Amino acid sequence: MQMERHVRLAADDGQSVPGLPGSATFEEFFEREALTLFRRMCVVTRNPHEAEEITQDAFVALFERWDRVSEMDDPTGYLYRTAFNRWKRLGRRAARQVRETIGSAPPDAYGPVDDRAAIDRALAALTPRQRAAIVLTELLGYGSKDAATILGVRDSTVRALASQGRAVLRDLLRSNDG
Numbered sequence: 001m002q003m004e005r006h007v008r009l010a011a012d013d014g015q016s017v018p019g020l021p022g023s024a025t026f027e028e029f030f031e032r033e034a035l036t037l038f039r040r041m042c043v044v045t046r047n048p049h050e051a052e053e054i055t056q057d058a059f060v061a062l063f064e065r066w067d068r069v070s071e072m073d074d075p076t077g078y079l080y081r082t083a084f085n086r087w088k089r090l091g092r093r094a095a096r097q098v099r100e101t102i103g104s105a106p107p108d109a110y111g112p113v114d115d116r117a118a119i120d121r122a123l124a125a126l127t128p129r130q131r132a133a134i135v136l137t138e139l140l141g142y143g144s145k146d147a148a149t150i151l152g153v154r155d156s157t158v159r160a161l162a163s164q165g166r167a168v169l170r171d172l173l174r175s176n177d178g
Helices: 002-010 026-045 048-064 075-089 091-104 115-125 128-139 144-151 155-177
Strands: none
Touching: 026 048, 026 075, 026 128, 048 075, 075 128, 075 144, 115 155, 128 144, 128 155, 144 155
């Protein structure tokens, strides 16, 4: 990622994160978390360019507040909350892209496709909020309370969104098997 070069230049201040292995500096924190955050944001946004932009913005915001963030019990949680808040602000654009992706996908004239493509299509059919709830609870392992904090909604909303998302995925994936 391009942001790595810019953040590296500014991250040599030696500040460390308490409680992290070896008292990690911002640069070490970035090295450990950047690729994982980027990949997870790719799943949520379904757009690597948007995911990279969100990842960059989240790390820039963290770097600007590193003196406070490094003192937090869970800087990684703050990073994800920052990224998901950025994603929510870009929600209209993401919704438009999902509609365009779904609307422009050609029908499968060649029969069954591999599992990855079927899962991709099923994820695209979810609403952005359902997809975010699924990513946070299923892929990242957050509980509904923590996921709710990240998304800025009630934990019952996260449970409902995840349940609805799982039902849509189950139905779509079953229909692909037939």
